[in-house]
Amino acid sequence: MKPEALLHPTEKGLYCPPGDFHIDPVRPVDRALITHGHADHARAGHAHVMATRETLDIMAIRYGEDFAGATQEAAYGEVVTINGVTVSWHPAGHVLGSAQVAVEKDGMRIVASGDYKRRPDPTCTGFDVVPCDVFITEATFGLPVFTHPDDAGEVGRLMESLKRFPERAHLVGAYALGKAQRVIALIRQAGYTETIFIHGAMEKLCTYYGDRGIDLGPLAPATIEKGAKDQFAGKVIVGPPSAFADRWARRFPDPVACFASGWMRVRQRARQRGVELPLIISDHSDWDELTQTIRDTGASEVWVTHGREEALVRWCELHQIRARPLNLVGYEDEAE
Numbered sequence: 001m002k003p004e005a006l007l008h009p010t011e012k013g014l015y016c017p018p019g020d021f022h023i024d025p026v027r028p029v030d031r032a033l034i035t036h037g038h039a040d041h042a043r044a045g046h047a048h049v050m051a052t053r054e055t056l057d058i059m060a061i062r063y064g065e066d067f068a069g070a071t072q073e074a075a076y077g078e079v080v081t082i083n084g085v086t087v088s089w090h091p092a093g094h095v096l097g098s099a100q101v102a103v104e105k106d107g108m109r110i111v112a113s114g115d116y117k118r119r120p121d122p123t124c125t126g127f128d129v130v131p132c133d134v135f136i137t138e139a140t141f142g143l144p145v146f147t148h149p150d151d152a153g154e155v156g157r158l159m160e161s162l163k164r165f166p167e168r169a170h171l172v173g174a175y176a177l178g179k180a181q182r183v184i185a186l187i188r189q190a191g192y193t194e195t196i197f198i199h200g201a202m203e204k205l206c207t208y209y210g211d212r213g214i215d216l217g218p219l220a221p222a223t224i225e226k227g228a229k230d231q232f233a234g235k236v237i238v239g240p241p242s243a244f245a246d247r248w249a250r251r252f253p254d255p256v257a258c259f260a261s262g263w264m265r266v267r268q269r270a271r272q273r274g275v276e277l278p279l280i281i282s283d284h285s286d287w288d289e290l291t292q293t294i295r296d297t298g299a300s301e302v303w304v305t306h307g308r309e310e311a312l313v314r315w316c317e318l319h320q321i322r323a324r325p326l327n328l329v330g331y332e333d334e335a336e
């Protein structure tokens, strides 16, 4: 069997003809297998959705309980058969509930990894290497220049800044699903025990992480009481990046603008966004993690999607691994 007969891109997303299902479809389909809750992968309106408990819950939080006609929960390690195709679910280490989907038929196994990272994350289960014939990898940071530093060091710089500027509010921009909770958990690991203030847009997701046993410490809404502008002096406030451009951010005293993203490796991006303290913290693999993972899977063929495909395809070819870009449309790096 040719791998393309088992899984290939269509305008709705990756499709498995023998199993008659899509993985992370960008348009409504009958049967969708969803790797994780970020909006570009998890969309509302499918007739049937299979995903991990956490991804289903996150979709319900974001889109409402009726986000799909029917849902089916998949656990890590679980193996199911869909129309004669074997499907199994494995942790991807990207955000809470994120999964790789392994699809297998007639001795051919393809792993669709969704978004993934290899380094430890206190808010989700770590990535599992799944040996396969074809590995489908993201390439958000698919250039050798992208090397993410140690995340404890990045949070350490935030802690330093809090000491140096005790009169200034520290506004940390972080995407609402995954990054925000990870940054908060990393701040706790650094020994910070004070209340962390959060933007209303991330309240429900932070509460949900707490419900799933991920301790984020004391959190409170970042609402300013009348005439009490100084209440945020020296405090940490976490909000979605979009909130930083609007009036919300201007309420805080002389804020230090921080942004937690893999893109902060690019100084020009930090400057353009007016970020004073860039924190290079990514939920995607850097170049070394991508190439190491390709090696680890033992795949003889690699399909590269959403991001900088060319460099990774070239790297594979240099290492005698067949590779091609997979032209899937509709995936943005929402989580970065």
Ligand SMILES: [Zn+2]
Pocket (backbone or CB within 6 Å): 036, 038, 041, 094, 115, 335
């Ligand atoms: Zn993602």
